[in-house]
Amino acid sequence: MAVHTPICDFGWSAPDFALPATDGRTLTLADIRGERGTLIVFICNHCPYVKAVIDRLVRDAHALMEHGVGVAAICSNDPVQYPDDSFDNMVRFAAEHGFRFPYLHDADQQVARAYDAVCTPDFFGFDAELGLQYRGRLDSSGKQPAAPDVRRELFEAMTGVAETGQGPREQTPSMGCSIKWKAA
Template structure:
């Protein structure tokens, strides 16, 4: 389990387009996922202890952001052959068990993760209505357990993006396990 931190937000960077299969049996394109007030893409997986510690808060914040007009999707890009817990069937179970209100997409080729520069799970990419990057920070200030009164960094940042089109200037990177890349040899 390699610990990774993604780079800071590259404000204005445009979201690369993609089409990926979802655990809901549909194929989803970036254009159909985007919300009128912004779009949040979350790179996660099923087995990462960092994701497991915060998945219920991710679902809570996603639902709250969807009510503000932010489109949300999660993407699993891990090598499912080397990490069977991240297989498509297990992704479907994971989404159901945790009550996902958003599509959970399978990036089997890992092309989407590479195009986005995803570094860890969880890794959050928050875009404004024009699909310009405005947030690449953490979920919140707590780790495994919610700290009393912990600031909801992701929710507050994406609420600001939904309202103004701009994310906060100060962002604290997410932290998690590295993406499990396929061997290229």
């Protein structure tokens, strides 16, 4: 079932974390933080919405890194119920798609809860001071193939944040599959 993210709570502070990365390191928010902004993206390996946008997401993440924006992706899904989202499969997924940014495993789901992440993909774009400036979508394609001229909403928003410290006042929520929470 598709769910939408809430509207952007401008200025909300990014919660800290320490999570294992697919490259064997444990990274904190300070390790990810970019000089001109930070993008945290909740994704997973099996979601059709993520699969539909992953190539454009990787392209835009790499381009944003050139603008001084730190980027990390986090998988918080329960790998027991969804084995495609296991840590070993995260390692493969990152390699297959050429991630040059960290892919982190939120095994206890505490980071997803702290961020109030609701779906995959869920984008959190922060300014240089780690205040939230973007909680929108990548682009208008959803889980359909993107038109060649699709507007790069996330990229435009985050380059604006890198240049001015401000995100766009008008944002369209991201849509995706719900986070796969562990049974209580």
